[in-house]
Amino acid sequence: MTFALKGGSVETLRVTAQTRTPHVTLSQVTRSFKKAGAREMFAALGPIDLTLNKGEFFSVVGPSGCGKSTLMDVLSGLARPTSGEVMFEGKVISSVPDGVGVVFQEDASFPWLTVRDNIAFGLRRSGVDGPEVERRVAYALGFMGLRDFAGAYPAQLSGGMRQRVCIARTLVMQPRLILMDEPFGALDQQTRLLMGDELLRLWRETSATVLLITHALDEAAMLSDRVGVMSSRPGLFIDMVETGWDRDRDSRVVSTPRFGEINARLWEKLRVETMKVMGTQH
Known part of the structure; x- marks a missing residue:
């Protein structure tokens, strides 16, 4: 049983943990920039194909500079893809769409x-x-x-x-899609776990689709239905990890063997990509 805020009251909704109804779709999406003084385009992202299901909690991890925040900008309508198409609720995103809420890492109060x-x-x-x-x-x-x-x-x-x-x-x-870019990055580990529990409660009771960008593998493993691992630039999804958690999960999953397995798989993929990034910097 979940709840959504409608007109200031609490409306009861019945949804399954995985409705498998496409809510957001990215088709062959790329994003390139031209740096000042450069002749060639800087490829930041893609091509990416991705479908987020309605009511899904999806997290993105990847090495620094892989295009995670660029992906967020494209999804929120703050930036247009260089090529490809982004759709939300069956409509192409060309500007910030109604029904999308964004929470950034910086304190925006x-x-x-x-x-x-x-x-x-x-x-x-x-x-x-x-x-x-x-x-x-x-x-x-x-x-x-x-x-x-x-x-x-x-x-x-x-x-x-x-x-x-x-x-x-x-x-x-009342967003139907919530985009979060490292919202707990500045918090200590204990507070992050508690805030993660609050976020899961919010997700369950609003039935919103959530996309979270994070550098913390344990945060992604605890919170998500699926975790997408991105490659070094230009960012591509190189692995999709289904966590298998129940919808009513909380931070207690961190003590389970499955949590350790998910973390290990994420790090196995991410370690290789991070080493590629470090290799280009030295």
């Missing part, structure tokens, strides 16, 4: 706004009426455990709580 006003910011900019804003924000404050801090400013919060604020600000926009 506004220091001059309270927690409540930070969460409400996007809704107010979008012209949502006052009572609806209040309903959605009240839900998000409770859901993310921030109700007692609604009047606090970001400087008064821990790093983990500030990230909760950023996630809550995305949640109230």
Whole structure:
């Protein structure tokens, strides 16, 4: 049983752990740049073929500079692919589409706004009426455990709580696809595990499709239905790892033999690609 925020109320939805309904599709997607002063194009990504199923939690790992963030930009509509096609809910992405929310690694909270006003910011900019804003924000404050801090400013919060604020600000926009770029990268390991549990709860109760970019193999192994391993530049998917976790999983899976097996497989692939990157730098 999962829940989605609709009009400020909680609506019950019934979904399976793997609906296998295509939600996002990338077909032969590439992305190239031309560096200043260079004659040749710099190939950052692809060609990539990828399908994310509706309600899936998918993570991407890869060596530094492999195009993970470029992939995020293309998926979010912040950048156009050089070639190929990106589709969300059956429509080609040509700009930032409705229904897509992005959470970045950097603390994106506004220091001059309270927690409540930070969460409400996007809704107010979008012209949502006052009572609806209040309903959605009240839900998000409770859901993310921030109700007692609604009047606090970001400087008064821990790093983990500030990230909760950023996630809550995305949640109230009711995204059907959530893109996350290293959202817990600046946190210590223990906090990251706890934030991972919160993220899994959010994923289950909103039924959103989630794509997470991370450098942490254990984070990817714990959170995901599938993990895609990218090669060194230009980034391609060289392995797809099905974790086999139940939908109601949490951080306790890190103590299982299967978790160790997944980590080992991810590192086996990633080690080779990382050595290639290091070899080009020396």
